[in-house]
Amino acid sequence: PITSMKVLADSLLSQEGVPAELYREFLVDIAAEIERENKIINDLLALVKMDKKASALNITTVDINELLEMLLKRLRPLAAKRNIEIVFESFRPVSAEIDEVKFSLAFSNLVENAIKYNVDNGWIRVSLNADHKFFYVKIADSGVGIPEDCQDQIFERFYRVDKARSRETGGTGLGLSITRNAILMHKGAIKLYSKEGEGTTFTIRIPLNYVV
Structure with missing residues (x-):
């Protein structure tokens, strides 16, 4: 820049x-x-903070259903500009021990990407579920998808699938790296499924109880 x-x-x-x-x-x-x-600069600062040891996490018990509802409420006006529908489905009440700020950043990054790289009049489906050990968040979209040969590098810092498109949408190539770091700090995991031209699905798994 x-x-x-x-x-x-x-x-x-x-x-x-x-x-x-x-x-x-x-x-x-x-x-x-x-x-x-x-x-x-803001994304780099977020990464620097996350590079510190996990003891920097501020762990509290959080109502995940309520948190996701609140975050999606903030993001819906952005989606509405392109007539993208966001649907949230919760299968059960979920409370978990997380760092609310870092988890919110990770989740918001994924939904913002689903909006940026979607098609006009598209959709985003967010679901929340849990078992006795983990909670699961799935974010699926009707967007442009990620080419198969790019999927292994998608979480690397500064990696962008389409530099021209990222520039157009304001992408820095750091969002998914920040997301993965935040989830790993929670001892969680993130998986990606995507098909070019058909959309992308990210699945997050995080323990209900944080263990140092």
Whole structure:
């Protein structure tokens, strides 16, 4: 982003008598690059915090049903802009020992991706279930899907399946790495199933009781 901003600024400085409309267009582009830089910095800060040992977790007993409902309520307006329907299905009441902030970040990243890489008038289905040991969250979407040859690298830092599309949607290539780190800190696991052109499903499994 900094290189892009410098190119835009240098272009303006090197020309005389630049029309006000062009100035405005370039300033809008520079503002967008600043916003993208801000996202990258925030994502990097989140990763740095998660790289610290798991003792940094703030574990409390949380109503998972209530938490997911609240997070989805915040994200529905974003989905509504493209007429994407978000459906939440809970099979049972679930309480678990988690770090609410870190789990919320992981879950929100997955749903935001499901919105960004979906199709207009698409859908996102979120389900919550549990057994005697774990709770499970599944996030499925009707989006563009992830090519099979990219799926092994999808959780790597700065990896982006489609750089042009990620730039267009404001992606930094850090979101899924942050998500995986947060889940692993909870002694959990995350799995991916995706077919290009048909959509993607992420499944999260986290212990109900946190053990150091």
